[in-house]
Amino acid sequence: MDFDLTEDQRAFQETARAFARERLLPYAGQWDQTRHFPAEELRAAAGLGFGAIYVDEAHGGTGLSRLDAALIFEELAAADPSTAAFLSIHNMVASMVSRFGNDDQRARFLPDIIAGRKFVSYCLTEPGSGSDAAALKTRAEATADGQYRVNGTKAFISGGGIADLYVTMLRTGDQSTGDQSTGGQTARGISCLVAERGTPGLSFGTPERKLGWNSQPTAQVIFEDCLVPQANRLGAEGEGFRFAMMGLDGGRINIAACSLGGARACLEAALAYVRERRAFGRRLADFQALQFKLADMATELEAARLMVHRAAVALDNGATDATLRCAMAKRFATDICFRICDEALQLHGGYGYIADYQVERYLRDLRVHRILEGTNEIMRVIIARKLLEDA
Numbered sequence: 305m306d307f308d309l310t311e312d313q314r315a316f317q318e319t320a321r322a323f324a325r326e327r328l329l330p331y332a333g334q335w336d337q338t339r340h341f342p343a344e345e346l347r348a349a350a351g352l353g354f355g356a357i358y359v360d361e362a363h364g365g366t367g368l369s370r371l372d373a374a375l376i377f378e379e380l381a382a383a384d385p386s387t388a389a390f391l392s393i394h395n396m397v398a399s400m401v402s403r404f405g406n407d408d409q410r411a412r413f414l415p416d417i418i419a420g421r422k423f424v425s426y427c428l429t430e431p432g433s434g435s436d437a438a439a440l441k442t443r444a445e446a447t448a449d450g451q452y453r454v455n456g457t458k459a460f461i462s463g464g465g466i467a468d469l470y471v472t473m474l475r476t477g478d479q480s481t482g483d484q485s486t487g488g489q490t491a492r493g494i495s496c497l498v499a500e501r502g503t504p505g506l507s508f509g510t511p512e513r514k515l516g517w518n519s520q521p522t523a524q525v526i527f528e529d530c531l532v533p534q535a536n537r538l539g540a541e542g543e544g545f546r547f548a549m550m551g552l553d554g555g556r557i558n559i560a561a562c563s564l565g566g567a568r569a570c571l572e573a574a575l576a577y578v579r580e581r582r583a584f585g586r587r588l589a590d591f592q593a594l595q596f597k598l599a600d601m602a603t604e605l606e607a608a609r610l611m612v613h614r615a616a617v618a619l620d621n622g623a624t625d626a627t628l629r630c631a632m633a634k635r636f637a638t639d640i641c642f643r644i645c646d647e648a649l650q651l652h653g654g655y656g657y658i659a660d661y662q663v664e665r666y667l668r669d670l671r672v673h674r675i676l677e678g679t680n681e682i683m684r685v686i687i688a689r690k691l692l693e694d695a
């Protein structure tokens with residue numbers, strides 16, 4: 305067990321840190337306020353190999369590990385969790401196309417995704433089904449001329465409206481719906497289809513107004529008699545739910561790593577602030593109660609980072625407990641890191657609540673990490689199910 309980073313890991317960690325400082329940090333506050341989607345910076349990140357970090361080199365990707373990706377996302381998120389998280393979803397979907405697509409699909413879709421010429425969205429949630437994802441209702445009927453006629457609505461889709469490709473889970477088989485915790489019976493009829501923006505019948509809702517994640521749009525993706533070629537189906541009919549869940553294992557590591565970056569930035573801001581700010585004739589840093597708070601923040605951040613890295617390695621190694629570890633790490637890191645941002649805000653007093661100090665932006669951005677890619681309650685469902693199975 306070696307906890308030291310390799311020379312290569314230190315090198316791309318430094319590349320990510322420098323990129324984040326130069327291209328994200330100076331503008332992140334403004335993007336948050338104006339809801340600006342930084343396409344140019346995301347393409348520049350892709351130019352550094354961050355568009356398909358853990359897609360195999362044989363498929364044109366950067367060929368790094370999930371652990372490497374976690375290191376990169378932590379650095380990017382230390383500047384801008386929202387933009388880093390968008391890129392993390394792009395990476396998750398790139399990996400799904402690479403792993404589950406055939407040669408033709410990889411040739412058609414991957415080069416543009418890897419280069420950041422095209423952005424990708426992951427479409428699982430629907431207005432009536434979030435945690436109970438297998439209850440989705442969007443339906444694809446096969447036509448005689450090799451297409452699917454798709455009808456239904458996806459909700460809360462990151463990149464909805466600006467992404468070029470929509471990797472969509474929909475029902476090609478049985479109509480039954482229900483709770484995935486009953487053993488996935490209802491997941492059997494779900495397939496995974498790549499829909500391209502511009503296809504007639506594919507439209508988008510008005511971008512949602514949100515607490516955070518403002519540098520990327522979230523919108524409904526609406527299919528109305530939308531004809532998508534059957535040649536765009538990843539894998540066989542019925543495999544979509546499995547692909548969606550496999551994608552999310554890695555997605556959870558990515559989002560947890562984005563939380564690490566946001567929390568680290570807030571801890572650093574708090575450390576700087578308490579050394580400057582004075583009250584009752586002393587620096588805030590001289591109050592032991594506040595020192596203890598900082599000590600706890602640093603300790604808990606380290607614990608979260610270790611869990612995220614351990615889960616990433618489990619995923620890289622194809623370990624049987626990888627899903628469990630990803631759920632544990634996502635649950636712990638996103639909860640703890642949000643709390644660290646909140647403590648940092650508290651340490652800033654009233655200034656923490658003011659946008660100029662940025663801590664409130666990190667807090668708002670990290671809040672949603674406890675909700676998406678499976679809520680933290682669903683993480684507990686996954687963990688408890690595994691514990692009880694093993695017992």
Ligand SMILES: Cc1cc2nc3c(=O)[nH]c(=O)nc-3n(C[C@H](O)[C@H](O)[C@H](O)COP(=O)(O)OP(=O)(O)OC[C@H]3O[C@@H](n4cnc5c(N)ncnc54)[C@H](O)[C@@H]3O)c2cc1C
Pocket residue numbers: 393425426427428429432433434435436459460461462463514517522672675676677678679680681682685
């Ligand atoms: C900004 C943003 C971006 C998003 N991006 C995407 C995206 O790109 N693609 C995508 O597919 N989805 C996306 N989502 C959707 C997200 O994954 C869902 O919101 C999430 O899975 C929860 O689903 P829900 O909102 O329907 O809540 P519900 O499932 O209705 O849950 C409501 C509450 O009940 C709890 N709950 C539900 N079931 C159980 C249970 N069995 N036991 C205990 N508690 C339970 C939940 O934890 C939650 O607290 C995004 C959401 C947001 C807010």
